[in-house]
Amino acid sequence: MENSAVPTGLFSFQFSFQEKVSFHSNPKECSNYHTIALISHTSKVMLKIFQARLQQYVNGELPDVQAGFRKGRGTRDQIANIRWIMEKAKEFQKNIYFCFTDYAKAFDCVDHNKLWKILKEMGIPNHLTCPLRNLYAGQEATLRTGHGTTDWFQIGKVVHQRCILSPSLFNLYADYIMRNAGLEETQAGIKIAGRNINNLRYLDDTTLMAESDEELQSLLMKVKEESEKLGLKLNIQKTNIMASGSITSWEIDGETVEAVSDFYFLGLQNHCRCGDCSHEIKRPFLLGRKVMTNLDGIFKDITLSTKVHLVKAMVFPVVMYGCESWTVRKAECRRIDAFELWCWRRLLRVPWTARRSNQSILKENSPGCSLEGILLKLKL
Structure with a gap:
C-alpha cells in the first residue's frame, strides 16, 4: 500500500x-x-x-x-x-x-x-x-x-x-x-x-x-x-x-x-529585571510536591522499586523542567537535596520526627543518581 x-x-x-x-x-x-x-x-x-x-x-x-x-x-x-x-x-x-x-x-x-x-x-x-x-x-x-x-x-x-x-x-x-x-x-x-x-x-x-x-x-x-x-x-x-x-x-x-x-x-x-532565576526555582518544587501527593493512592499496593521508578519518571521531570537555564547556587542545591529527601521519606511514610538519618533513607530506597546529579547531567 x-x-x-x-x-x-x-x-x-x-x-x-x-x-x-x-x-x-x-x-x-x-x-x-x-x-x-x-x-x-x-x-x-x-x-x-x-x-x-x-x-x-x-x-x-x-x-x-x-x-x-x-x-x-x-x-x-x-x-x-x-x-x-x-x-x-x-x-x-x-x-x-x-x-x-x-x-x-x-x-x-x-x-x-x-x-x-x-x-x-x-x-x-x-x-x-x-x-x-x-x-x-x-x-x-x-x-x-x-x-x-x-x-x-x-x-x-x-x-x-x-x-x-x-x-x-x-x-x-x-x-x-x-x-x-x-x-x-x-x-x-x-x-x-x-x-x-x-x-x-x-x-x-x-x-x-x-x-x-x-x-x-x-x-x-x-x-x-x-x-x-x-x-x-x-x-x-x-x-x-x-x-x-x-x-x-x-x-x-x-x-x-x-x-x-x-x-x-x-x-x-x-x-524582566531579574537575570537570575531564584524566584522561579520555587514553583517547580511546589508542582513536584503536588504530583508526589497525588501518587499516594498508587503507592499503597506496589513494590518499593516500582515506587522509586514512578517518582523518577513522574515527579522529577516536573521539578527539572527548564533547569538547563537555572543559575544554581548553594541555596538552590540545598533546596534540591531537601526536596529529594522529602520525596523518599514520603514514599517510605517516614515522618520528619522519626529518628532516621538521611543516609538510611537513601540506602533503603537505592535511588541511584541523585536529583542534583540529574540536574548536572541536563545542564551539560
Missing part, C-alpha cells in the same frame, strides 16, 4: 471524524473548546509515513529560530535562549523589549486553500501534497444543540488537533507569515555575535525582540498584518509586552496590549 499510494498520492483517508472537546475548567464557555481528530489506525500508519517524508522538506524551509516539533529542539531551548538574553542584557546594562504573541484558535484558522498554495511555493512535491488534500477534502460538520443537530456544512479551515502532521503544516504556514512580514530583512532586533535576532518561535508561540519600544511595535504590526492576510488573528488580550527598562501599554485597534513585569513563556515564568 505504501509503495503504490505515496508516489502517486492516490490514497483516501476514511473513517475519521472530529469532536469538540473542552481543555479548560469552564465547559460552558464556547471559546474553551477545541477540535480534535479521531483517525483510524490505518490512516495513522499512512500519516506516519507521510510525516517522515515531509519532514526533510520542512527542515529545509524552517529557520533555526523555530524549535517547535523539530528533532533535537524543544521548549527548553527557547526558555534557555530567553533567559540567556535577559541575563546578558542585565550584564551589559542594555534595554531589551519583548512581545509574547498569542493567536486566537491558531490551528482552527488555517485556511486549506492558502495552505496548499504555501506548500507549492515552498517546493513540497505533489506526491506529498495530494494525500494531504485527500485528508482534508470533503470535510463536513454539524452542530449538536439542545434542540437536535443542524444541517451539515462544509469545512474549509482547521488543521487537525492530535494529528501527527498538523505541527509541521502549521510551522510552514506560520513561517510563510514571518517571511512576508520581512523579519529576516529588517534591522529591528538585537545583535548577537554579528547576527540580528528579532524572534524566537515554538509553533504558534512567538516572542518578538527589539532594542527599542518603537522597533518592537513595528515588528508586531508587521506580523499582525501578514497574519490577518492568512486568516490568523492575534489574541491581543493574551499578547503581552515586557522590557528590562521602562515600557507602557500599547493600544492596537482599540485593544490594550498590556505591559507586564513577568510572563509565563512555555510553562515557565520570566522576570
Whole structure:
C-alpha cells in the first residue's frame, strides 16, 4: 500500500471524524473548546509515513529560530535562549523589549486553500501534497444543540488537533507569515555575535525582540498584518509586552496590549529585571510536591522499586523542567537535596520526627543518581 499510494498520492483517508472537546475548567464557555481528530489506525500508519517524508522538506524551509516539533529542539531551548538574553542584557546594562504573541484558535484558522498554495511555493512535491488534500477534502460538520443537530456544512479551515502532521503544516504556514512580514530583512532586533535576532518561535508561540519600544511595535504590526492576510488573528488580550527598562501599554485597534513585569513563556515564568532565576526555582518544587501527593493512592499496593521508578519518571521531570537555564547556587542545591529527601521519606511514610538519618533513607530506597546529579547531567 505504501509503495503504490505515496508516489502517486492516490490514497483516501476514511473513517475519521472530529469532536469538540473542552481543555479548560469552564465547559460552558464556547471559546474553551477545541477540535480534535479521531483517525483510524490505518490512516495513522499512512500519516506516519507521510510525516517522515515531509519532514526533510520542512527542515529545509524552517529557520533555526523555530524549535517547535523539530528533532533535537524543544521548549527548553527557547526558555534557555530567553533567559540567556535577559541575563546578558542585565550584564551589559542594555534595554531589551519583548512581545509574547498569542493567536486566537491558531490551528482552527488555517485556511486549506492558502495552505496548499504555501506548500507549492515552498517546493513540497505533489506526491506529498495530494494525500494531504485527500485528508482534508470533503470535510463536513454539524452542530449538536439542545434542540437536535443542524444541517451539515462544509469545512474549509482547521488543521487537525492530535494529528501527527498538523505541527509541521502549521510551522510552514506560520513561517510563510514571518517571511512576508520581512523579519529576516529588517534591522529591528538585537545583535548577537554579528547576527540580528528579532524572534524566537515554538509553533504558534512567538516572542518578538527589539532594542527599542518603537522597533518592537513595528515588528508586531508587521506580523499582525501578514497574519490577518492568512486568516490568523492575534489574541491581543493574551499578547503581552515586557522590557528590562521602562515600557507602557500599547493600544492596537482599540485593544490594550498590556505591559507586564513577568510572563509565563512555555510553562515557565520570566522576570524582566531579574537575570537570575531564584524566584522561579520555587514553583517547580511546589508542582513536584503536588504530583508526589497525588501518587499516594498508587503507592499503597506496589513494590518499593516500582515506587522509586514512578517518582523518577513522574515527579522529577516536573521539578527539572527548564533547569538547563537555572543559575544554581548553594541555596538552590540545598533546596534540591531537601526536596529529594522529602520525596523518599514520603514514599517510605517516614515522618520528619522519626529518628532516621538521611543516609538510611537513601540506602533503603537505592535511588541511584541523585536529583542534583540529574540536574548536572541536563545542564551539560
